[in-house]
Amino acid sequence: xxxxxxxxxxxxxxxxxxxxxxxxxxxxxxxxxxxxxxxxxxxxxxxxxxxxxxxxxxxxxxxxxxxxxxxxxxxxxxxxxxxxxxxxxxxxxxxxxxxxxxxxxxxxxxxxxxxxxxxxxxxxxxxxxxxxxxxxxxxxxxxxxxxxxxxxxxxxxxxxxxxxxxxxxxxxxxxxxxxxxxxxxxxxxxxxxxxxxxxxxx
Numbered sequence: 001x002x003x004x005x006x007x008x009x010x011x012x013x014x015x016x017x018x019x020x021x022x023x024x025x026x027x028x029x030x031x032x033x034x035x036x037x038x039x040x041x042x043x044x045x046x047x048x049x050x051x052x053x054x055x056x057x058x059x060x061x062x063x064x065x066x067x068x069x070x071x072x073x074x075x076x077x078x079x080x081x082x083x084x085x086x087x088x089x090x091x092x093x094x095x096x097x098x099x100x101x102x103x104x105x106x107x108x109x110x111x112x113x114x115x116x117x118x119x120x121x122x123x124x125x126x127x128x129x130x131x132x133x134x135x136x137x138x139x140x141x142x143x144x145x146x147x148x149x150x151x152x153x154x155x156x157x158x159x160x161x162x163x164x165x166x167x168x169x170x171x172x173x174x175x176x177x178x179x180x181x182x183x184x185x186x187x188x189x190x191x192x193x194x195x196x197x198x199x200x201x202x
Contacts, residue, residue, distance in 0.1 A: 019160070019161040022153075023161040025149060026114070026153050031109060033104045033105030033121065035105070039059070040056055040098035041053050042055070042057065053102070054095055054098075055095040055097075055098040056098070059094055059098055060094045064088040067087055067131070068088060071083040073135075076130065079130050079131070100120065104120050107120075108153065111162060111166065112163065112165060118154035118158070119154055122147055122150040122151060125150060126143075129147070
């Protein structure tokens with residue numbers, strides 16, 4: 001029961017932890033990208049002793065065939081020429097796509113340098129989407145949703161929750177080396193409601 005002359009504060013809803021659910025989405029998308037480590041990546045020995053990750057022989061062989069199929073009916077002549085004349089003939093793009101997907105996956109799963117990983121992932125999604133968007137509405141929708149998620153991870157600093165970015169930020173803060181950053185919708189604190197008191201004798 002409210003005392004006479006005193007307004008009751010509005011009831012606040014219980015928190016739904018949007019930052020944690022965004023972290024769950026980030027990790028899920030990261031795992032999807034990280035699966036390329038099983039299907040597209042191998043290890044080569046440089047100088048006969050130094051192991052380095054490279055595109056697998058299977059992916060180097062398969063990618064030109066896929067590119068040719070994607071480009072066959074691509075409605076953008078300039079992009080079709082880029083796929084057939086630049087991407088398909090050069091093995092460097094097989095290494096770039098395979099290692100790029102793994103790097104984005106690691107960044108999102110670990111929440112490490114998430115802004116960089118999300119930006120790189122957004123670029124990959126745009127390039128891949130331009131290659132396959134004409135093949136089906138499902139391809140269009142899939143890449144649009146994936147791009148939207150990458151942008152959300154980028155601008156919401158999704159690595160600050162359940163990620164190494166958050167640990168690094170706290171570490172820098174403890175050392176006094178972090179600049180004060182503007183709040184995001186996920187980190188902004190809601191001020192407590194003001195309670196006004198009405199003086200009955202006024």
